[in-house]
Amino acid sequence: MSINNKPASRVRRSPEASRSNILSAAESLLVAQGPQSLRLADVAKAAGVANATVLHHFGSIDAVQKALMERMIADLVESIMAVDVPLDDPAAAREVALRTLFDAFETRGAARLAAWLELTDETSRLTLVREAVQEVAQKKMANANLPAELVEDLILLSVTLAVGVGLFGPTLGRLIGKPPERARELTLQMLLANLERLSL
Amino acid sequence: MSINNKPASRVRRSPEASRSNILSAAESLLVAQGPQSLRLADVAKAAGVANATVLHHFGSIDAVQKALMERMIADLVESIMAVDVPLDDPAAAREVALRTLFDAFETRGAARLAAWLELTDETSRLTLVREAVQEVAQKKMANANLPAELVEDLILLSVTLAVGVGLFGPTLGRLIGKPPERARELTLQMLLANLERLSL
DNA sequence: TTATTTATTGACATTTTTGTCAGTAACGTT
DNA sequence: AACGTTACTGACAAAAATGTCAATAAATAA
Structure with a gap:
C-alpha cells in the first residue's frame, strides 16, 4: 500500500472571485435542480471547494442563498436595462424588448x-x-409621451406573464404534445397584437 | 410537585380520514409558507398528531409530499372540470371559464x-x-366545432398565464404600488379581447 | 366481558446537514 | 528570504431532520 503524498496544492482566489465562483456554482444548481439542492455540501462540491470555504466567505448556507438572490436580481435587472431598443421603429422596439424579457425568464433562470x-x-x-x-x-414617459401609469401596467403585465411562460410554458407544452416554445410564441403574439392596438 | 396524570386520550381516525387530515395540514403549510416548510415535524404538528403517526400512514415525509402533489392536482382538475359554463352565451362562457381558472391558480394555491x-x-x-x-x-371540438389544436393552444396559453399571474401577479403589483389584482385584471382583459377576436 | 386489530405515541436510533476550529499554504510585503 | 495576512482545508462537533420500535389505547368483533 502506497502512502498518499498529495502535494496538497490549492487554488487561492481573491475574496470577491471566490464568492463569485461559489455563487455561480449555486446558480447553476438552482437552475438545473431547484432550490432544495442548494445545500452546503452540494454548493461546495459544485464550486470545487471545501464546505468550510463556503462558510468562510458567507458565514452560513442561508447567507449564500440570500446573496444568490441578490446577485441574480441585480444581473437580471442589469441585463434587461442594457438592451437597446431601436428608437426609430416602434414595432421592432416592442418585439426586441419583449423577446429579451421572455428570454431572460425562460432560459436564464429568472x-x-x-x-x-x-x-x-x-x-x-x-x-x-x-x-x-x-x-x-x-x-418612456419622457420619450414617447406615454403616461407612466400605462407603462407600469404594461411592465406589470409583461413580467407577470413572462414568469408563467418561463416557469411552466415548456413543461405544459410538452405535456400536451406541443413544442416547448409554443406557449411563449402564443403569449408574445398576443402581447404584441395588443400593444399595437394601444400603440404603446 | 404534582405527578402528571394525563389521561392520555387519543383521537383515532380511519386510515383515510387520518391521511386526509395530514394532507390538509400539509397543504395549508405549502400555501402559507412554501414547500421548505413541509418537514416531518411541521406537518405532524400542523395535523395535530405525532411524527410517527405521519410515518405510519405514509412511510416517509417524501411520500407525504408526493401524495400531496397528487391530491392537489386531482382537486384542481376536478374543481375546474366541474364548472358549468353557460352554453348559450359564448362571451359569458369565456369569462366564467377564465375567471374560474385564474381564481384557482391565484387563491387556491394552484x-x-x-x-x-x-x-x-x-x-x-x-x-x-x-x-x-x-x-x-x-x-369543445364537438360542441363548438373548433379544431382541437386550437383549443389546446388556448388552454396552454391560459393555464401558463394563470401560473404567472397567480404566482407573481400580486407580489409584483404590490411592489410597484398597484392593487394585487391588477395583473389578473389586465391579463383577463387581454385574453378575453383576443378570444373575442378569434371567436373562440 | 374478553379478545383482536391497528391507529397512535413517546423514547430512542440513525442519517443528514450545518457549523467550528486549529492548522496549512498561497500571496504580497519588507 | 523571512514574515504577516488570510484563503483554504480536513477533522470534528453540533444541530436538525428523518425514521424505528415496542408499548398503549380506541374501536370492533366474538
Whole structure:
C-alpha cells in the first residue's frame, strides 16, 4: 500500500472571485435542480471547494442563498436595462424588448428565481426591480409621451406573464404534445397584437 | 410537585380520514409558507398528531409530499372540470371559464403547486392534467366545432398565464404600488379581447 | 366481558446537514 | 528570504431532520 503524498496544492482566489465562483456554482444548481439542492455540501462540491470555504466567505448556507438572490436580481435587472431598443421603429422596439424579457425568464433562470423568491417569502429583496420599473416608466414617459401609469401596467403585465411562460410554458407544452416554445410564441403574439392596438 | 396524570386520550381516525387530515395540514403549510416548510415535524404538528403517526400512514415525509402533489392536482382538475359554463352565451362562457381558472391558480394555491412541481422536477405527475386538457379539447371540438389544436393552444396559453399571474401577479403589483389584482385584471382583459377576436 | 386489530405515541436510533476550529499554504510585503 | 495576512482545508462537533420500535389505547368483533 502506497502512502498518499498529495502535494496538497490549492487554488487561492481573491475574496470577491471566490464568492463569485461559489455563487455561480449555486446558480447553476438552482437552475438545473431547484432550490432544495442548494445545500452546503452540494454548493461546495459544485464550486470545487471545501464546505468550510463556503462558510468562510458567507458565514452560513442561508447567507449564500440570500446573496444568490441578490446577485441574480441585480444581473437580471442589469441585463434587461442594457438592451437597446431601436428608437426609430416602434414595432421592432416592442418585439426586441419583449423577446429579451421572455428570454431572460425562460432560459436564464429568472422565472425560477421569481418562483423561488415567492415560495420562500423573500420578495422583499425586489426593490431593485421596483426602481427599474419606475426608471423605465419615467423614461418612456419622457420619450414617447406615454403616461407612466400605462407603462407600469404594461411592465406589470409583461413580467407577470413572462414568469408563467418561463416557469411552466415548456413543461405544459410538452405535456400536451406541443413544442416547448409554443406557449411563449402564443403569449408574445398576443402581447404584441395588443400593444399595437394601444400603440404603446 | 404534582405527578402528571394525563389521561392520555387519543383521537383515532380511519386510515383515510387520518391521511386526509395530514394532507390538509400539509397543504395549508405549502400555501402559507412554501414547500421548505413541509418537514416531518411541521406537518405532524400542523395535523395535530405525532411524527410517527405521519410515518405510519405514509412511510416517509417524501411520500407525504408526493401524495400531496397528487391530491392537489386531482382537486384542481376536478374543481375546474366541474364548472358549468353557460352554453348559450359564448362571451359569458369565456369569462366564467377564465375567471374560474385564474381564481384557482391565484387563491387556491394552484400556482404554488405548479411552481413546486416545476422546481422539484416532479412534473411527471401531471398526467391528469393532460387528460383533462384533451377531454376539454374533444368536447369543445364537438360542441363548438373548433379544431382541437386550437383549443389546446388556448388552454396552454391560459393555464401558463394563470401560473404567472397567480404566482407573481400580486407580489409584483404590490411592489410597484398597484392593487394585487391588477395583473389578473389586465391579463383577463387581454385574453378575453383576443378570444373575442378569434371567436373562440 | 374478553379478545383482536391497528391507529397512535413517546423514547430512542440513525442519517443528514450545518457549523467550528486549529492548522496549512498561497500571496504580497519588507 | 523571512514574515504577516488570510484563503483554504480536513477533522470534528453540533444541530436538525428523518425514521424505528415496542408499548398503549380506541374501536370492533366474538
